[in-house]
Amino acid sequence: MSFSSLIGQDTAIAALKAAINRDAVPQAYLFVGSEGVGKTTAAIEFSKALCCKRPSPDGDPCDSCVNCNRINANEHPDFTRIAPEGDFTRIWQLWSRSGHPTGALETLSFAPVAAPRRIYLLERAETLNDESANSLLKALEEPPRYVNFILCAPSPSAVLPTILSRCQMVRFRQVPAEAIARTVAERKGVSLAEARMLAAYSEGGPGRAIRLADATELRDQRASLLDLAEKIARSPGIAAFRLAEELRNGAKPAKPKKGEDADAGEEKSGRGDLARSLDVLSAWYSDLLAISLRGGDAPLIHEDRRTAIQSAASRYRLEQLTENAETLAKFRRYLTRNANAQLATEALMLKLTPKKV
Ligand SMILES: [Zn+2]
Incomplete structure (x- = not known):
């Protein structure tokens, strides 16, 4: 080094x-x-x-x-x-x-x-x-x-x-996502598509993206949250109760890994598991918005889920996708002030399910 x-x-x-x-x-x-x-x-x-x-x-x-x-x-x-x-x-x-x-x-x-x-x-x-x-x-x-x-x-x-x-x-400034993606792909031997997704989750921090590449529990957790996101797009509002439970289960803390970087502060402290789940959902809705606004060729965060994203996007009106992104951002802020925000996940799910008839 x-x-x-x-x-x-x-x-x-x-x-x-x-x-x-x-x-x-x-x-x-x-x-x-x-x-x-x-x-x-x-x-x-x-x-x-x-x-x-x-x-x-x-x-x-x-x-x-x-x-x-x-x-x-x-x-x-x-x-x-x-x-x-x-x-x-x-x-x-x-x-x-x-x-x-x-x-x-x-x-x-x-x-x-x-x-x-x-x-x-x-x-x-x-x-x-x-x-x-x-x-x-x-x-x-x-x-x-x-x-x-x-x-x-x-x-x-x-x-x-x-x-x-x-x-x-x-x-120290935030680093552009593409520069992070190239570094992660090179250092961790993952595909550029996967590296771009990790970069999208890294908030401008290459170290964070590299730690995410190493955290297999987090990757599994993200995969099951994206499954849940697909399910939300197929569910009526009446399923909000069950979906909320799945969100809370999906947000279970990942086990800390042995020998993890001492720098991993927030990742390790276990706080913000629900917050991290909300980040995954936010990224999902920004993909749905990208497809809706820019068509089938739009660059996506979750490139590996392009088909599911296209199909999910078709179930929403554009206005609701914008609203959902805002709802998640609002909920994320609410979560930082309220330890019991888990309880509000049902109301959240009710808002996220498609209103299109
Ligand atoms: Zn020396």
Whole structure:
């Protein structure tokens, strides 16, 4: 791996390399961008570049010296990754507390032992609770000269303004779906059609698409949800009760996989299983809309289901397809505010079944 393993982040990488080449690396960075766009990968590559014994003239790490290898393996004594425990990054993860003797920042005042720098990577800094965020402030304000912090968060507003003001921000952008699809096809050996579908579900994050390619449970789950979507198109409104039950069953959490990427935050936490199901249904209705508006040759997310999509589209009036897409978006928002939204799935199904006579 090197910086070149990152897709579509040339601006961010150029800024990081320029800082190294000018020997003007800020001691605290905040990498912002949505999940899976490559923030953690960039942070690891950047850490290697800072510690590498034989960096290229261009600023890339060699990826084979002892420092690069140990950072890759997350076994470097001067490189510490901090990820949330459950929903929060808690104070005892940063500073030792009774019962928790291994606060990661307790090493702050020790000079690095094997690398020229001591680096702390805080993944998902948006999960710092007030107590841990406030305790981090002092360290960010006057870090020992050999220390670098790299915080990652989905947006600048996801961290306290006081934290933001102490960090140099680097933005990671969403990557175009086609670029993601090509990368996934190449790295995972899946067909371009399948890679395009994964890209459509990745919200501009190549890392997310690659994790989806690996998550076989999620793929099975998606297949059964698409079966359900086909069934909805063939069912009268009176079947809403049964369909809702199937949706809830289809939304059962997938078992977390062993050895899954530590970066997989949201995928792993199990929250949002119903939300993920709604994403599949939304993608399905955007395919139905594509066929209705652009005809049989329209490019589809679910290319492998083209026949079923054509047949389902013919059962709906165009206006209802638009409405269904809106209904799903509304329900998705409702779900983020209401834990009991599962109960409302029957009303949802009643709305989604065809009204055409
Ligand atoms: Zn190296």
